[in-house]
Amino acid sequence: MPDVIDQMVTAINAQDVNGVVRCYQARATVVGPELQAEGHEQIRSYHLHMWEAFPGARMTIWEHVTEGDTVAIEGVYTGTHEGPFLSPWGEVIAPTSRAISIRFCWMFTLEGGVIVSQRLYHDQMEIYSQLGVRFTSVR
Numbered sequence: 001m002p003d004v005i006d007q008m009v010t011a012i013n014a015q016d017v018n019g020v021v022r023c024y025q026a027r028a029t030v031v032g033p034e035l036q037a038e039g040h041e042q043i044r045s046y047h048l049h050m051w052e053a054f055p056g057a058r059m060t061i062w063e064h065v066t067e068g069d070t071v072a073i074e075g076v077y078t079g080t081h082e083g084p085f086l087s088p089w090g091e092v093i094a095p096t097s098r099a100i101s102i103r104f105c106w107m108f109t110l111e112g113g114v115i116v117s118q119r120l121y122h123d124q125m126e127i128y129s130q131l132g133v134r135f136t137s138v139r
Contacts, residue, residue: 001061001064001066001071001073002066002071002110002113003113004023004110004113004114004115005023005064005071005073005108005115007019007022007023008020008023008115009059009061009073011023012047012059013058013059015047015051015055017044017047017048017051020043020044020047021040021043021044023114023115024040024043024114024115024116024118025111025112025114025115025116026039026040027039027116028040028043028114028115028116028117028118029116029117029118030042030043030046030117030118030119030120031117031118031119031120032119032120032121032122033088033120033121033122033124034087034088034124035120049085049086052083052084053081053082053083053084053085053086053095054079054080054081054082054083054085054100055079055080055082055083056079056080057077057078057079057080057100058077058078058079059075059076059077060075060076060078061073061074061075062074062075062076063075069109069110069111070107070108070109070110071107071108071110072105072106072107072108073105073106073108074103074104074105075103075104076101076102076103076104077100077101077102077104077122078099078100078101078102079099079100080097080098080099080100081093081095081096081097081098081099081100081131082095082097083095085131087128087133088124093131093133096131096132098130098131098132099130100127100130100131101130102122102123102126102127102130103122103123103126104120104121104122105121105122106118106119106120106121107119107121
């Protein structure tokens, strides 16, 4: 795994936001099912929000693939929902004390040894069902 990705995962697991941000170019972008972050401040805000909602959460990497400047990692994010969690529809999900185990795949583009773009892939229903969120049908 490239050093910068290893450093990022280590910083995420240590909840070291400055260590995470150092892995990204100043104008880097992160896009996922529930976010679009541009630049250090928005990337910082995303990680701080996740750590507030899931303090002590950890990433475990199962696999990584590197092809030129493109890196993919696959793994699981585990933790306990102990803080407010903002849903994509704008509602705050109050702490549930429920454990989560979310499978993910993250794709990175590197340039000059830092991350310039990242795409996050995971099943949002996996998160919300583990938190006990109930959805109603809309007609």
